[in-house]
Amino acid sequence: MMKERDWTDRALAEGETMTVAGLTIHLAPAAPSCLISGDLEAAIAALAPGGRSIGLFQDRPLIAAIRIARDRALLVGATGEPGWHDGYAISPATGLYTCFQISGADVMDALTEGTGADLTASSPAASLQFAGITCLLTRQGKLAELWVEAAMATYVTSWLMGRVPMKSA
């Protein structure tokens, strides 16, 4: 029987690192960020000059608009006043997503366990289903970045800690 009061696992804390089954997982500190919608180019030009929009599993500069959908993105590294701004909307969203930075020999193995998306094929949006929930996936070099809504951070921590590494078949 499910004992709902026994759920005592917890999420990684900001800045904390764990190593498990060929993976090193680090929870990045929350960077200033906001959701932008509408004219994304105008929003990026205004809020993060020189920044760019990135899609699925693409290399992320420190300031970047991670595309969530056709006309919506998570702007990381910058924020702005909430409301409507000449063709685009802003909502402050610092802390909305928790960023799991994942490295190690089993990174691709972990990612192919979590998602059926073809990570070798490009997609303009970084959204994907990972471990059954909607996340964003970017990378910095060989470091995979899994952006998870804050309330699901505990689940993703448990999922990563409990995963079964697979040796070559």
Add this chain to the structure above:
Amino acid sequence: MSGWRHPDLGTEIDRSKPLTAEVDWTKIRGFQGDTLASALLASGPRTIARSFKYHRPRGLYGMGAEEPNALFDITRHGTTIPNERATLTPLTDGLKARAVNASPTAERDRARWLDLLHRTIPAGFYYKTFMAGGWHLYEPRIRAMAGLGRLDPNTNPPADTPTRSATCDLLVIGAGPAGLAAAKAAAEQGRAVWLIEDATYLGGALRWRGGEIDGDDWTDFARATDTAILNSDGRILTNTTAWGAFDHGLIAAWQRRVDHDVHWRIRPAETILATGAVERPLWPAQNDRPGVMSAEAAHHYLTLYGAVAGRQLLIATGSDASYATAAAFAAAGARVTLADARDVSPDAPDGVRVLSRQTLQAVHGKTETWGATLNDQYHSADTVLVSGGFTPSVQLHCQSGGKLDWNAEKDALVPRPGTSHMKVIGAANGTFGLGPALAEGATAAGGLAPDTPDGTNWRWHPARPDIDASGRIWIDLQNDVTLKDVKLAAREGFTSVEHLKRYTTLGMATDQGRTSNFPGLAAMADATGRSIPETGTTTFRPPVRPVPLSVIAGRRRGDLFNPLKRLPLEDAHRAQGAVFREYGGWLRPSAYGEDEAATIQAETKAARDTVAIYDASPLGKLDIIGPGAQALLDFAFYNRLSTLNPGRARYAFLLRESGIVFDDGVVLRPSDDRFVVSASSSHVDAVRLLLEDPRQGRFDPSQVAIHDVTQAWTTLTVTGPRARELLAAVGIDVDVPHMGVAENTWGDAPLRIARISFTGDQSYELSVPLPHGPALHARLDVALNAVDGRWIGLEAVMILRAEKGYIVIGKDTDGLTMPHDLGWGGPRDIRGDEYLGKQSLFTEAAMAADRRQLVGLSTTNVLPTGAHLVPLDGPCRSLGFVTSSYQSPNLGRPIALALLEGGTAMQGAEIGVFHNGDVQRARVTQACTFDPEGERL
């Protein structure tokens, strides 16, 4: 005892590694590489199983997923898996197997007397027989007798089956000759090929039939294929079953490994299906006797495991394929008679007596086979091998939408090209024989056909069940369906194959009709005077063979099964003694104390007497931004929101097109171009999607944006008569009117204050960005102690809101509740413009006076939630039900909310509350029982 182990044969066993297993408490021996089936066959016992319905003795029939008889509950290392086919179960040391449908053992089954009743229990007998007196009288006994294996309640297999996703250029399913040729040709072109094979080794029928390809033994060809695949960045998965074909070309595959199984999700650019075919049986009388086997299966056991099916074999066939089988058995030292149904047949192999134009009429035996009747003449035999042709394995083709065509020349239903996303080749496509299969496989992948001296396409004499034959003839061995049952179904009008399947159970269970669907279909066609294509086939659905639920579930079990959202302040609440429950997908404090009942009452009282704080962070926060925001909200909401002034808030409903209440909540308007929709915490995603529909389909999406920022904020609600005092102590300016909203700062953090109340007391929802949540919590906690307040959990909040008659959607409403049933008929009567659900609010049913309406109930004890409301006089019928019920510490009596038929007009009347057979009285009241004038707000 007829099966035996050949001293030399057995290409896939290691005789240096003997193994011992236990079957029905009897030890059997085998070798590394054996299956349970091959070890049983070599060990000799004929009766290894009992049939499903009549408990007739049964023996091994097949070699793979088609096996209908040899089902066992298998225990390894303390874990029991029910209904495993012996043919697919690797033999391991210490394995324990118990035959299903048998007690105590298959050989000495106590229920074998059931066969004596066979005339009285034909198909469908229980539909007709167990009507008198009610099914419930018979059900327990029948259920105890029915079913196959037994679940061990102590078995708790580990949740360690990982899922892996993969893509490739070409996926080849099946590594028989056609599959190997296709995979090799594609890999040599540089394509990334994945090759999936159900068995441990590549080769398919080549493994037991052998063959020469490109001038060498077939094993060289298999090795070259292996090398080509690995060189082209491909992969070979053996012991892997492609069990389902799904949308967009997705193939699900179950890989069985020593360390742990793997569940694959493969999305190939192209798929080639080479899953072979299953040999059809023949249908003489008593064709279910132990010792009657598929000829191809017997050949398989002989070559791979050295397990010889018998010493005196009769092979009844109409197929070229059986001649190699006969030759192999003769070479192994068995006495072999081959009875061919055809006039003209290939040359007799050495040591084989061949009889032409033979019809197998009956098998003789009991718990083993003694002989058979051919053309009215008795022949002694301890084993009867049968071959009635082959049925292509087209399950995956059909699962992906593929159609079948009857091909009379091939005597089979074969895939119609272009109807599924995969190419079908080899025996699965009705192409039999080594040469044709290799050619078709290579061509499908754009290669050249390998060379082989065996270029003949197998031919066979079409065999069908004779519906006029006498004696008991089994069509479906697994489900004990006889030819008589099929004829009965036809007589009773169940002539569709789908009805035939449901009426007789033909084709159900673990073998999924691999050996029975075709003869059942053919017999029904014959019985109804139709052709096979006119009769049709049943629907193929995943999985193509049973897959353990632990594989499909993978690691999604326990905490990972249905993960809850967790509060950012969870640790802080735990530190204060909170106990948690799930509310709408969130794990939230239910109360702050282990004695939950007493704590809830104390928290509810404190919230009315002094001040209380609860964590309302899960409350939805959907930012609706832009010049088009108010038009969108006016359309989506039942209440008009364009008239809401900046700095104000309004309670509002969202309806479905049906007019049914979907959600409620407060909409804030912090500024002219920005609204915040406070969706119910469990409905946030659904509300966002409901708003997205008109945003994208009805309005200009470039003029309005929807941002779900629920999880970017921590919201703590301060409520109670001393709320202002507490907030003043922490330096928060609360000069906000009731139903007002203000955006201020708290230190360096933005702070949104919404003066809205779910408790009926003066309340302030304080929202700060997530990183500032802990600081706000800590500061409020200090101040809370100073004013004798307390943290309260959701259970106290539920009582407080029920005292006020405030509803919770889905609890105090159901799938029929409209806003006017809740006392909110105003917008329906006033609004002239269009809004979601409007048309449905004016139907006859929506306007009826006897709709179930929200009321309160006054009683002397706490009513059970869900109890039905009934009339006190007249016939008992449900007039509604109790939706919420609590003991109110502030009123000192129980309170309840209910949906009651015509409830608005019944104020002050008495009603019955029916629960567990008893009816008690309750008085209908207003829903609001505390501060009805709202003076405390």
